[in-house]
Structure formats: C-alpha cells, structure tokens
Amino acid sequence: LDESALSVEERAQLFGFGSDIAWANIDARLIPTLVLERDLPEIIDMPHGFVLTGSGGRPVIDLGDTRGIVARSEFVDFVNLTLRGGEHGIHIVQTSTLYGSQVSNCVFEGPEVAGLRLSALEAGGFGRLQIASCRFQNAPIGLLLHDAGVGRTTQLEIFGDSSADNCGTGIELRFGAGGSAALYVFGFVARSCTDALRVVALGTP
Numbered sequence: 001l002d003e004s005a006l007s008v009e010e011r012a013q014l015f016g017f018g019s020d021i022a023w024a025n026i027d028a029r030l031i032p033t034l035v036l037e038r039d040l041p042e043i044i045d046m047p048h049g050f051v052l053t054g055s056g057g058r059p060v061i062d063l064g065d066t067r068g069i070v071a072r073s074e075f076v077d078f079v080n081l082t083l084r085g086g087e088h089g090i091h092i093v094q095t096s097t098l099y100g101s102q103v104s105n106c107v108f109e110g111p112e113v114a115g116l117r118l119s120a121l122e123a124g125g126f127g128r129l130q131i132a133s134c135r136f137q138n139a140p141i142g143l144l145l146h147d148a149g150v151g152r153t154t155q156l157e158i159f160g161d162s163s164a165d166n167c168g169t170g171i172e173l174r175f176g177a178g179g180s181a182a183l184y185v186f187g188f189v190a191r192s193c194t195d196a197l198r199v200v201a202l203g204t205p
Helices: none
Strands: 023-027 033-035 050-055 060-064 069-072 076-079 082-085 088-094 101-104 107-109 114-120 126-132 135-137 141-147 153-159 162-165 169-175 180-185 188-191 195-201
Touching: 082 088, 088 101, 088 107, 088 126, 107 114, 114 126, 114 135, 126 141, 141 153, 169 180, 169 188
Parallel strands: 023 050, 033 060, 050 076, 060 082, 069 088, 076 101, 082 107, 088 114, 101 126, 107 135, 114 141, 126 153, 135 162, 141 169, 153 180, 162 188, 169 195
Antiparallel strands: none
C-alpha cells in the first residue's frame, strides 16, 4: 500500500518508518463491519510485503459488488477476517515467490466467482499458498488455484479445520502445460458441495 493514496486522517494513524505500509489491523471492537463502496486499488508488491489482520473478534469486510481485495504480490498474508461478497473475497496474483502467501482463520461468504483465488500466470515461476482454518461458504468455488502459466512449480498447503459449505466446488485446481504441483491437505471438509475437489487441465500435460 502506498502512503500517498491515504487521506491526511488515515496517515495520522500510521506509525513506524520506511516508505511502504507492511502491516494493517482492523479492530472489530471499533469497526465490526467495513463496507466497500467501490473497488480498492490493487495491493502491489513492496519491499516488506503486506499483512492484513483482524483483532478484537473477526471483523467483516463487506465487499458488495466490487472485485474484492486484489493483491499482486509475492508476499501477502491475511489473518482473522470475514470477507463477504465481491467477485472474489481475496485474489492473489503471483509471478515467482519464495515465501508465498498465508491465509489463516478467514471466512469467505457468498462471492460471485470464488472465495479465495491464487492466479499464477508467468511461465516457469514458483507459487506457494498456505491455508489454515479457513471456511468457504455459499460460493461457486471455495478455493481456486488458477496456475495457468507454462512449466510452473506450485505448492498448495491446507492445514487445520478448513472447510467448504454449500459450494459448487470446494477446491478447484487449474493447471497449465508442463511443470509440477504439490498439494498437501492436513484438514479439509466439504459439506453440501457438488464437488469437493476438481482438477482442470488448461493445456497439454
């Protein structure tokens, strides 16, 4: 996030040093629900990455009919949030990452396309996404991995008591030609879903 995009009042709430915002917290005791009236600017990679957390309960970000939270980043994390509505709750776009992204203790409710989406389009890159104790509810797709780039290496790890309820597809994996992928599932339950897991080949294996 770029400080220049903030209002004077918002900048007054910042502390720390440097030219980028690396961490932001929403306190549910002060702001239980945050409503978006228009699309937010994309979160763009900065030197220290970006982490968005919720505290004092789990705050709700009502995305309405916006595109949701979009992050073009190799290092972005989301913790303890409810994402309601939107085209996607969170859409992460990776090129080639070392650490990747972690999304933990988040709830995704009623998105138009998917609750959480990871798009990896660059050929030959490395992608990584870790999910811990997340819930996907009333979505066409709960978790969508769109790994369309040719010859990529991608790792998806799912921990804790993650689940999909009343979704068309709980987890959908889309892969481009070549490359390799690793899927580690240590806890995921699909309830009242048409498909728990769907794998789609986008190119010649």
